[in-house]
Amino acid sequence: MRASLIHGHQDVRVEEVPDARLRYSTDAVVRVTHACICGSDLLGYRNTAPRPRSQRTGHEFIGVVEWVGSDVAHVRPGDRVVAPFTWSDGVCAHCVAGVHTSCVRGGFFGQPGSDGAHGEAVRVPFADGTLVVVPKGADAPAGALLTLSDVMGTGHHAALCAAVRPGATVAVVGDGAVGLCAVLAARRLGAGRVIMMSRHPERSALATRFGATDLVVERGPAAIEAVRELTRGLGADSVIGAVGSGEAMHTALGIARDGGAVGFVGVPKDGNEGVDFRQMFRRNVALRGGVAPVRAYLPELLADVLAGRLDPSPVFDLTVGLDQVAEGFRAMDERRAVKSMIAF
Amino acid sequence: MRASLIHGHQDVRVEEVPDARLRYSTDAVVRVTHACICGSDLLGYRNTAPRPRSQRTGHEFIGVVEWVGSDVAHVRPGDRVVAPFTWSDGVCAHCVAGVHTSCVRGGFFGQPGSDGAHGEAVRVPFADGTLVVVPKGADAPAGALLTLSDVMGTGHHAALCAAVRPGATVAVVGDGAVGLCAVLAARRLGAGRVIMMSRHPERSALATRFGATDLVVERGPAAIEAVRELTRGLGADSVIGAVGSGEAMHTALGIARDGGAVGFVGVPKDGNEGVDFRQMFRRNVALRGGVAPVRAYLPELLADVLAGRLDPSPVFDLTVGLDQVAEGFRAMDERRAVKSMIAF
Numbered sequence: 001m002r003a004s005l006i007h008g009h010q011d012v013r014v015e016e017v018p019d020a021r022l023r024y025s026t027d028a029v030v031r032v033t034h035a036c037i038c039g040s041d042l043l044g045y046r047n048t049a050p051r052p053r054s055q056r057t058g059h060e061f062i063g064v065v066e067w068v069g070s071d072v073a074h075v076r077p078g079d080r081v082v083a084p085f086t087w088s089d090g091v092c093a094h095c096v097a098g099v100h101t102s103c104v105r106g107g108f109f110g111q112p113g114s115d116g117a118h119g120e121a122v123r124v125p126f127a128d129g130t131l132v133v134v135p136k137g138a139d140a141p142a143g144a145l146l147t148l149s150d151v152m153g154t155g156h157h158a159a160l161c162a163a164v165r166p167g168a169t170v171a172v173v174g175d176g177a178v179g180l181c182a183v184l185a186a187r188r189l190g191a192g193r194v195i196m197m198s199r200h201p202e203r204s205a206l207a208t209r210f211g212a213t214d215l216v217v218e219r220g221p222a223a224i225e226a227v228r229e230l231t232r233g234l235g236a237d238s239v240i241g242a243v244g245s246g247e248a249m250h251t252a253l254g255i256a257r258d259g260g261a262v263g264f265v266g267v268p269k270d271g272n273e274g275v276d277f278r279q280m281f282r283r284n285v286a287l288r289g290g291v292a293p294v295r296a297y298l299p300e301l302l303a304d305v306l307a308g309r310l311d312p313s314p315v316f317d318l319t320v321g322l323d324q325v326a327e328g329f330r331a332m333d334e335r336r337a338v339k340s341m342i343a344f
Numbered sequence: 345m346r347a348s349l350i351h352g353h354q355d356v357r358v359e360e361v362p363d364a365r366l367r368y369s370t371d372a373v374v375r376v377t378h379a380c381i382c383g384s385d386l387l388g389y390r391n392t393a394p395r396p397r398s399q400r401t402g403h404e405f406i407g408v409v410e411w412v413g414s415d416v417a418h419v420r421p422g423d424r425v426v427a428p429f430t431w432s433d434g435v436c437a438h439c440v441a442g443v444h445t446s447c448v449r450g451g452f453f454g455q456p457g458s459d460g461a462h463g464e465a466v467r468v469p470f471a472d473g474t475l476v477v478v479p480k481g482a483d484a485p486a487g488a489l490l491t492l493s494d495v496m497g498t499g500h501h502a503a504l505c506a507a508v509r510p511g512a513t514v515a516v517v518g519d520g521a522v523g524l525c526a527v528l529a530a531r532r533l534g535a536g537r538v539i540m541m542s543r544h545p546e547r548s549a550l551a552t553r554f555g556a557t558d559l560v561v562e563r564g565p566a567a568i569e570a571v572r573e574l575t576r577g578l579g580a581d582s583v584i585g586a587v588g589s590g591e592a593m594h595t596a597l598g599i600a601r602d603g604g605a606v607g608f609v610g611v612p613k614d615g616n617e618g619v620d621f622r623q624m625f626r627r628n629v630a631l632r633g634g635v636a637p638v639r640a641y642l643p644e645l646l647a648d649v650l651a652g653r654l655d656p657s658p659v660f661d662l663t664v665g666l667d668q669v670a671e672g673f674r675a676m677d678e679r680r681a682v683k684s685m686i687a688f
Contacts, residue, residue: 093578099603099628161630234437249621259443261632264625272621277593277612281634284443286505288605288630 003119004057004325009047010333012057012326020121025071026089028127030081034142035061035117035342036316037328038085038150039176040267045329048269056116057325058342059085059109060149062142065131066121074128081131082302083117083124084295085109085150090129100295103129117149118325118342132298135306143313143341144305147181151339152301152312153294154265155181155242159189161288162238162263166190171227171235172212173252174242175203177315177339178265180210182240184312187211188304191238195230197223197251203338206314220247224254235260241289242266246273256285264289316341347463348401348669353391354677356401356670364465369415370433372471374425378486379405379461379686380660381672382429382494383520384611389673392613400460401669402686403429403453404493406486409475410465418472425475426646427461427468428639429453429494434473444639447473461493462669462686476642479650487657487685488649491525495683496645496656497638498609499525499586503533505607505632506582510534515571515579516556517596518586519547521659521683522609524554526584528656531555532648535582539574541567541595547682550658564591568598579604585633586610590617600629608633660685 003017020029035058043049044057065079075081088095088103095103105126110116115123124130134145155178164170170186172179175198186194187210196207199217207215216226228235235257241248244266252262253276262285280287304310318337320328321344328340347361364373379402388395409423419425432439432447439447449470454460459467468474478489499522508514514530516523519542530538531554540551543561551559560570572579579601585592588610596606597620606629624631648654662681664672665688672684 093576094602097601097603102602102627232437257441258438258446259441259637268621268625272616272619275616275619275621277616277619280631281608281612283446284632284634284637286630286632287624288628288632290625290628293603293628 001120002322003116004322005054006044006051006057007053010045012045012329014323014325017119020115020119020123022067022069023123024125025069026126026128028068028072028075028124028131029066029121030063030083030124031066031121032061032063032117032119032344034146034344036146037332037340039178041329042333043267043269045333052112055112056110056114056119058117060146061117061122062145062149068127072127075131075133080134082134082145082148082298083109083122083131084153084298087125087130088295089126095129098293098296100293101291118322120322120344130295132302134302138306140305141311141313143316144311146341147312147315148294148298148301148305150294151177151315152181152184153297154178154292156185156297156301157292157294158182158240158242158263158265158289159185160263161261162240163261164189164191164238167192168237169193169195169231170238170240171195171197171255172240172242173197173248174266175200175207176242179240179242180206180315180338181312182242183207183210183212184310186240188310195227195236206338209314220251223251227255238263244269246270249274250276253279253285258283258285261286261288265292315339319343345464346666347460348666349398350388350395350401351397354389356389356673358667358669361463364459364463364467366411366413367467368469369413370470370472372412372416372419372468372475373410373465374407374427374468375410375465376405376407376461376463376688378490378688380490381676381684383522385673386677387611387613389677396456399456400454400458400463402461404490405461405466406489406493412471416471419475419477424478426478426489426492426642427453427466427475428497428642431469431474432639433470439473442637442640444637445635462666464666464688474639476646478646482650484649485655485657487660488655490685491656491659492638492642492645492649494638495521495659496525496528497641498522498636500529500641500645501636501638502526502584502586502607502609502633503529505605506584507605508533508535508582511536512581513537513539513575514582514584515539515541515599516584516586517541517592518610519544519551520586523584523586524550524659524682525656526586527551527554527556528654530584532654539571539580550682553658564595567595571599582607588613590614593618594620597623597629602627602629605630605632609636659683663687
């Protein structure tokens with residue numbers, strides 16, 4: 001089969017690889033119908049977080065089940081499924097607690113030894129615990145379903161971690177696909193006001209379409225000042241940090257209201273930079289977040305997508321075929337695209 | 345009147361100072377009946393956080409109202425009152441939200457220009473917003489009431505920040521008065537299991553009396569190992585950080601379960617040290633805490649003390665008179681006493 005591999009800095013290529021096939025009795029093999037490129041894929045592409053040479057790319061996909069192992073009970077060949085970006089057994093203490101990303105048998109699609117999402121098929125470990133079946137006959141745009149594999153669930157996780165409550169004032173740092181989905185998630189949880197930090201005209205427009213009520217174009221100290229001006233000097237009840245830089249974390253903490261919370265989901269590429277523990281202490285600002293256990297949220301979010309109450313699909317503004325994966329990466333790297341979909 | 349002042353490293357003296365008196369119409373003057381010494385007072389005593397020369401000491405006290413200003417409506421002379429360790433106007437946005445420690449007109453008793461708790465009387469700014477009246481005829485030990493001015497409220501804050509839920513496994517890092525009160529707070533919130541990290545026989549015994557179910561004497565990496573062994577490898581759902589050192593923070597994060605929370609109330613004397621943001625991200629461990637808004641919790645905790653459901657008074661294991669304040673500091677500094685009460 002054909003799949004995408006990363007060989008180094010900005011070097012992504014589609015090549016012939018061994019067919020995906022069942023290895024364990026709890027596996028399924030899913031034929032990928034749609035996949036997409038993540039901001040965290042870009043960390044490898046840009047060499048910010050270098051990948052092992054020839055590692056598969058991609059961890060977000062939906063598709064149709066082709067084969068299942070003998071111990072798979074809840075997923076059948078022919079089922080249309082959404083895969084969260086990590087696999088999980090669904091039965092360990094962490095999975096039962098809803099922290100599927102900490103599953104003791106879990107892993108990330110595309111990690112060495114596994115299939116990436118940017119390929120014609122994917123072996124899915126622990127298929128019963130991992131995959132969520134789309135009910136037969138359900139009518140939903142592929143793009144909306146595909147966002148449930150990562151960005152929409154991650155935006156939702158950020159909003160939960162930021163303790164978004166009905167009527168709350170929420171600020172979102174980061175106008176990428178996750179930040180934009182976080183706007184949807186915050187509104188879905190009842191946020192009264194959503195301040196999006198963005199200076200990018202198209203992303204700002206999409207944020208507004210998703211329910212943002214205010215836009216802040218400033219950055220750094222001026223951004224903190226601007227959000228405080230919008231909030232009678234108080235800051236936002238809930239802040240969503242959807243960028244993993246120290247500067248973004250500094251801004252996120254700075255615009256949070258005393259007693260408020262920052263929910264962060266951007267991979268922290270600068271380590272502790274921007275985290276000011278003394279400020280958190282003095283002002284009682286909470287910091288909660290991490291790798292989103294999107295598997296936990298999938299049933300709930302899928303129900304809303306199928307009911308037509310939630311449609312994050314507009315985050316995809318470029319669609320390419322598998323052979324154009326490199327262009328999908330390039331467009332996101334150059335910020336020409338918010339998020340690239342790969343249609344098979 | 346007489347009051348205690350700190351002149352430098354380990355140099356606390358009781359001296360004659362100007363009488364406390366009304367300055368603004370919203371003030372009250374409270375005659376102190378009982379005060380106590382805080383772990384954070386020790387930061388000044390040890391010069392860890394040096395104080396301005398001749399600053400008043402102490403911020404925890406109860407007493408009887410002597411005078412009230414013309415705009416004080418809810419507190420009357422003769423009222424027995426508990427003072428939280430910060431004053432607050434009770435009406436600003438932060439106070440209304442329950443974050444009284446961020447009150448825009450707030451301050452700490454004992455800060456330069458204010459009276460400290462270790463004196464015969466204290467001018468209390470914003471008496472209506474600050475003081476909580478003990479109902480006439482109510483029968484409660486002075487020690488229990490006195491803990492509501494700081495340590496019990498702070499322990500409760502830590503437990504709330506650590507998201508203690510009924511049945512939860514809670515670990516407490518720090519066997520000082522706040523850590524011990526946090527044991528009480530965690531049990532009060534329904535914790536099923538409370539693991540106290542302590543190697544001090546008397547403090548361990550008190551923790552057990554307060555409801556701790558397990559004791560861990562190890563420190564550092566061995567402590568993390570020990571807690572994981574006690575919890576099937578998972579760690580504690582809720583961790584209370586009642587020591588402000590980087591080492592304690594490192595331990596607190598290390599013993600938290602994936603998806604769990606660390607509630608921290610120890611003044612962070614080492615800044616960001618011990619905070620490992622990447623670990624928090626990878627394991628979804630939340631960090632929430634800060635200066636405890638004990639005023640917010642006072643009515644609820646006072647009701648429990650008056651009903652006999654809550655008695656943190658055993659944290660006091662030394663009582664001195666005002667003239668022996670220096671000995672009260674010394675005993676705590678040398679860990680001969682958990683917490684020193686000053687009876688007037």
